[in-house]
Structure formats: structure tokens, C-alpha cells
Amino acid sequence: MKTVKVEALNQTCPLPVIAAKKAIKSLTPDGGKVDVVVDNDVAVKNISKMANGNGYQVSSDTEGETRTVHITATADMLKKAAAHGSIVASVYAFGSKTLGTGDDELGSILLKSYIYSLTQLDTPPEQMLFYNGGAWLTTEGSDVLEDLQTLADKGTQINTCGTCLDFYGIKDKLAIGDITNMYAIVETLNTADKVVTAQ
Known part of the structure; x- marks a missing residue:
């Protein structure tokens, strides 16, 4: 061999x-x-x-x-x-802890509403990716943890960039999901049937 x-x-x-x-x-x-x-x-x-x-x-x-x-x-x-091919049907990517540009307080409110709305879909996301500022959303103190847990209970896979957690010094505060790397993130985005980027 x-x-x-x-x-x-x-x-x-x-x-x-x-x-x-x-x-x-x-x-x-x-x-x-x-x-x-x-x-x-x-x-x-x-x-x-x-x-x-x-x-x-x-x-x-x-x-x-x-x-x-x-x-x-x-x-x-x-x-x-x-x-195995492309088994990931839908991927939602979060690169910020707010939704949209402008007022951060409003952006935080919108993002919380956005993630809550995902819990109400008949077919929840198969995978959610968090990187850069989005890494804060999966750590202790995040106000979307309850909704993320609801999605995880429905089968959504939640992954956060390890380099991002290290950069912000919050790896030990990860509260939900798994740690991933940029290659795995790119591979997931490349093979997914549908990618939605929250901006």
C-alpha cells in the first residue's frame, strides 16, 4: 500500500x-x-x-x-x-455581529431578528458559518445563543473560524458548535447548493 x-x-x-x-x-x-x-x-x-x-x-x-x-x-x-459530492443543501455565512451597515445597535437588533426568523423556517439551514466579527455570535454573552441552540436542535451544523476566535481571544468562550478553519469554510461554500451571506 x-x-x-x-x-x-x-x-x-x-x-x-x-x-x-x-x-x-x-x-x-x-x-x-x-x-x-x-x-x-x-x-x-x-x-x-x-x-x-x-x-x-x-x-x-x-x-x-x-x-x-x-x-x-x-x-x-x-x-x-x-x-459524497455536494451534500450541504443550504449554508448561511455570518462575517459580522451586526446585519447591514449604519447604526450598530440597529444592526444587532436586525441580526437577532434574522437568526430568530431562521428558526421559523420549515427547512432550517443545514450549516451556519461564523467568521471575523461573526465569531462573537457563537460565544458566551451572545444574545442569539438561544436561537442558535434551537437551530442546532433541529440539525443545523454550526461552525466558527478558529483563527478568528484566536484573534479576538475568545476561543475559550465558544458556547455552541464546533471550531473550523478557512479551508473547510471555503470548501463548504464551494460545494453548497445554496449560500446566503448575511450582510
């Missing part, structure tokens, strides 16, 4: 994830293994999430300052991942 080794030391996400994806594509069509060497836990988590999401086998180990993520993708797994 073919094994590809990827050196992704001193690289910030999404670069290790992108490198892992490219290495996996090089395994087609017979399958094989990809070992990705990184030096931070965020990369391990993001690579593992990508691999699990595509149905590959994944494990990791640590040696000193380095961590190696082991991905096994059989020919059958690669076929299933390729057939």
Missing part, C-alpha cells in the same frame, strides 16, 4: 489540511496511507476532522514536539468520498 509523508511543520491552518487533502488525492484510485507531520494540536484536530468527515481511518501520535496524523484511505473509501 502506497504511503505518502507530508511535512507540515511551522504551518498554520488551513495549510496542513490543504497539504493532507492533496496527498490523499495522489493516492487515487488504489488508496493508501498519508502521514502528516505537524507541530500543533489545532492542525491535528483539523486534519482529523477532515479525514473523519470523508470516511477515512485516522489516528495520531506524538513524539517530542511533533505530532503525526496517520490517514488510511482505501480504494473503496476514496470512491465513497468522491461520490
Whole structure:
């Protein structure tokens, strides 16, 4: 079985994830293994999430300052991942904690009403993405958490940009959903049937 080794030391996400994806594509069509060497836990988590999401086998180990993520993708797994295609029907993206430009207080009121309205749809969003200022909406103290929880209970997947949470120093205050990276955000937007950007 073919094994590809990827050196992704001193690289910030999404670069290790992108490198892992490219290495996996090089395994087609017979399958094989990809070992990705990184030096931070965020990369391990993001690579593992990508691999699990595509149905590959994944494990990791640590040696000193380095961590190696082991991905096994059989020919059958690669076929299933390729057939997976665009499974996200609707994605709503939030890059700000207000809706529209002008008065921030009004923008906050409008955004709260907007997200509440999403809870009333017969078919709620399949996924919601939060980045830049939108990252504040999924953290402690946000006045839309109750509505976001209602959507999550209905099956909406909620993801917030990890780099954005780090930038604002609020990663430890994330109150709902999962942490994602920019590559995963771009990939989701690119494969979605419908993308709505709240502006």
C-alpha cells in the first residue's frame, strides 16, 4: 500500500489540511496511507476532522514536539468520498455581529431578528458559518445563543473560524458548535447548493 509523508511543520491552518487533502488525492484510485507531520494540536484536530468527515481511518501520535496524523484511505473509501459530492443543501455565512451597515445597535437588533426568523423556517439551514466579527455570535454573552441552540436542535451544523476566535481571544468562550478553519469554510461554500451571506 502506497504511503505518502507530508511535512507540515511551522504551518498554520488551513495549510496542513490543504497539504493532507492533496496527498490523499495522489493516492487515487488504489488508496493508501498519508502521514502528516505537524507541530500543533489545532492542525491535528483539523486534519482529523477532515479525514473523519470523508470516511477515512485516522489516528495520531506524538513524539517530542511533533505530532503525526496517520490517514488510511482505501480504494473503496476514496470512491465513497468522491461520490459524497455536494451534500450541504443550504449554508448561511455570518462575517459580522451586526446585519447591514449604519447604526450598530440597529444592526444587532436586525441580526437577532434574522437568526430568530431562521428558526421559523420549515427547512432550517443545514450549516451556519461564523467568521471575523461573526465569531462573537457563537460565544458566551451572545444574545442569539438561544436561537442558535434551537437551530442546532433541529440539525443545523454550526461552525466558527478558529483563527478568528484566536484573534479576538475568545476561543475559550465558544458556547455552541464546533471550531473550523478557512479551508473547510471555503470548501463548504464551494460545494453548497445554496449560500446566503448575511450582510
